[in-house]
Amino acid sequence: MSRMPLIFVGHGSPMNAIEDNTFTQEWSRLGKSLPKPKAILCVSAHWYSPRCRINSSPHPRQIYDMYGFPEALYRVKYPAKGSPELAQRVQKLLGDRVEIDNSWGIDHGAWSVLVHLFPEADIPIVQLSLASDIPGSEHLALGRLLQPLRESGVLILASGNIVHNLGRVDWKLEGGFNWAKRFDDAVHALILDRKHQALAAYEDLGADARLSIPTPEHYLPLLYALGASAEAEVPTVFNRSCVLGSLSMTGYIWGNTNPKPAGANHTR
Numbered sequence: 001m002s003r004m005p006l007i008f009v010g011h012g013s014p015m016n017a018i019e020d021n022t023f024t025q026e027w028s029r030l031g032k033s034l035p036k037p038k039a040i041l042c043v044s045a046h047w048y049s050p051r052c053r054i055n056s057s058p059h060p061r062q063i064y065d066m067y068g069f070p071e072a073l074y075r076v077k078y079p080a081k082g083s084p085e086l087a088q089r090v091q092k093l094l095g096d097r098v099e100i101d102n103s104w105g106i107d108h109g110a111w112s113v114l115v116h117l118f119p120e121a122d123i124p125i126v127q128l129s130l131a132s133d134i135p136g137s138e139h140l141a142l143g144r145l146l147q148p149l150r151e152s153g154v155l156i157l158a159s160g161n162i163v164h165n166l167g168r169v170d171w172k173l174e175g176g177f178n179w180a181k182r183f184d185d186a187v188h189a190l191i192l193d194r195k196h197q198a199l200a201a202y203e204d205l206g207a208d209a210r211l212s213i214p215t216p217e218h219y220l221p222l223l224y225a226l227g228a229s230a231e232a233e234v235p236t237v238f239n240r241s242c243v244l245g246s247l248s249m250t251g252y253i254w255g256n257t258n259p260k261p262a263g264a265n266h267t268r
Contacts, residue, residue, distance in 0.1 A: 004150045005255040008158040008225035014066045017112035024116045031117035038153035039086045039124045043224045044109030045160035047129040048217040053101035055127045056087035061105035078111040083124035093145050109159040130220050136200035143227020158225040163248035164218035176242020183208040184248045196226045229254040
């Protein structure tokens with residue numbers, strides 16, 4: 001099997017699970033352009049734990065890890081199965097860096113996107129946590145160790161947001177604050193230049209980075225995508241946009257043979 005594509009997605013609000021908008025339409029289009037994976041390994045911002053953990057349950061529960069949203073959001077069902085086999089393979093690749101933990105499940109960082117990417121929920125999913133006790137360079141290294149999964153039909157889906165500052169959200173602003181757009185653009189340039197170590201040392205990227213990453217969990221999934229990308233792969237950007245002032249919806253895909261041309265800057 002040829003190498004499976006690799007995705008980082010800016011998932012934004014949980015409401016994207018039930019909304020028909022520019023972002024979700026692009027996720028749906030993207031899903032139709034991809035070869036069907038044998039399984040999905042998801043690294044979501046919303047499983048942030050001491051040490052790296054992986055869910056090995058054959059039937060992981062769907063987690064509604066958000067509060068105060070309309071009832072329709074809590075009625076969304078995504079009954080995908082798990083894959084103990086994939087979890088075991090990830091354990092072999094990561095060694096003692098990861099441990100089994102089935103207390104979590106499939107959170108909205110995964111299912112709010114997957115309902116559009118693969119609406120049939122017929123692909124097994126395994127979720128990997130973000131360890132809170134390691135630096136960015138080690139998250140990048142873990143991503144590199146996961147790269148062989150792509151050679152056997154596994155889609156790696158990293159789900160977070162490059163800019164994620166809920167304390168600065170402006171509900172009346174359609175686009176992004178200047179600092180958010182600058183940081184999103186700076187990350188874009190570093191990704192295209194394959195400056196992965198600089199991106200891993202995000203604390204050193206200046207004042208815009210400090211505003212964009214007040215806490216690291218939404219940024220860290222990007223490092224797994226960067227680590228799992230191959231040297232010669234040039235990513236395609238999609239949903240390149242900032243919204244509500246302080247959120248970036250920008251996503252990247254590596255290895256897709258049928259990408260849409262880049263340049264969706266609709267609400268910069």
